[in-house]
Amino acid sequence: MDTHALQHRSIRRFKPVAIDYRALETVAQATSSSEFLQSFTMIRVTTPRLRAAIAAISGSQVLAQPNGELFIFVVDTARAIRLTAAGSDLHTLTNWNAFLAGAFDATLAAQNVLVSAERAGLGGVLLGSILNDPQQMIDLLRLPRYTFPLLGLIVGVPAEAPAAKPRLPQSLVVSENAYPAPDDAAMARYDDVVAAYYAGRGDAARQSSFTSLVQRHLGADQKHRDEIGQILRQQGFVLD
Numbered sequence: 001m002d003t004h005a006l007q008h009r010s011i012r013r014f015k016p017v018a019i020d021y022r023a024l025e026t027v028a029q030a031t032s033s034s035e036f037l038q039s040f041t042m043i044r045v046t047t048p049r050l051r052a053a054i055a056a057i058s059g060s061q062v063l064a065q066p067n068g069e070l071f072i073f074v075v076d077t078a079r080a081i082r083l084t085a086a087g088s089d090l091h092t093l094t095n096w097n098a099f100l101a102g103a104f105d106a107t108l109a110a111q112n113v114l115v116s117a118e119r120a121g122l123g124g125v126l127l128g129s130i131l132n133d134p135q136q137m138i139d140l141l142r143l144p145r146y147t148f149p150l151l152g153l154i155v156g157v158p159a160e161a162p163a164a165k166p167r168l169p170q171s172l173v174v175s176e177n178a179y180p181a182p183d184d185a186a187m188a189r190y191d192d193v194v195a196a197y198y199a200g201r202g203d204a205a206r207q208s209s210f211t212s213l214v215q216r217h218l219g220a221d222q223k224h225r226d227e228i229g230q231i232l233r234q235q236g237f238v239l240d
């Protein structure tokens with residue numbers, strides 16, 4: 001089996017080297033697509049001003065440096081809706097199923113680009129932090145009705161080689177035929193593994209187990225994320 005995918009680590013620092021972004025855009029379009037509606041749009045960010053504005057929304061150090069290609073993946077049923085006759089019932093292009101289809105297509109395309117980039121020796125990281133202010137993203141990218149900015153992705157030539165982050169014990173995540181039984185002992189062992197990983201991260205060392213990470217998440221400042229439902233409705237999605 002191809003083990004490239006097992007080498008994955010998110011890369012957040014890049015060398016000032018140009019990459020073949022057109023090849024990555026082609027890969028995005030080759031991705032599987034829900035009902036073949038191709039309900040996503042991919043926007044490459046090239047102006048420093050726009051990149052700076054997105055960096056401010058994201059708050060991510062990744063965007064504070066100028067290297068790497070930044071793409072925004074947008075859920076898009078607007079393109080399909082333009083093909084419908086005036087007065088059509090748009091239900092199947094605006095309901096939860098349509099939104100999910102767009103979210104699947106956008107996410108899978110982004111992941112396909114990342115995996116393909118990694119196989120070519122590049123690296124990158126997905127940026128959900130663009131959702132810190134979806135309305136501002138909509139305004140900045142001049143997104144029309146029936147679209148939504150779902151996910152960012154930055155790709156470039158890696159300028160760092162981080163260690164792999166240890167994943168949950170397989171028995172907690174993978175099962176046969178039914179949901180796996182909770183296993184507190186396995187989870188406790190994983191807490192120790194995660195704590196050792198974070199403690200050993202050199203400059204970025206910190207104290208955290210997986211359990212404490214989850215518990216901190218409860219109190220996370222989610223900025224504008226509770227507005228996502230309302231913004232989706234303003235964008236024309238009918239999510240009851």
Ligand SMILES: Cc1cc2nc3c(=O)[nH]c(=O)nc-3n(C[C@H](O)[C@H](O)[C@H](O)COP(=O)(O)O)c2cc1C
Pocket residue numbers: 008009010011012060062125126127128129130151164165
């Ligand atoms: C949907 C999604 C959104 C993410 N958003 C961010 C982000 O905004 N900033 C960031 O630094 N990493 C982001 N990541 C990367 C995760 O932090 C990373 O995948 C996780 O910590 C595991 O580390 P690894 O990818 O190196 O294995 C995101 C990952 C996913 C799947």
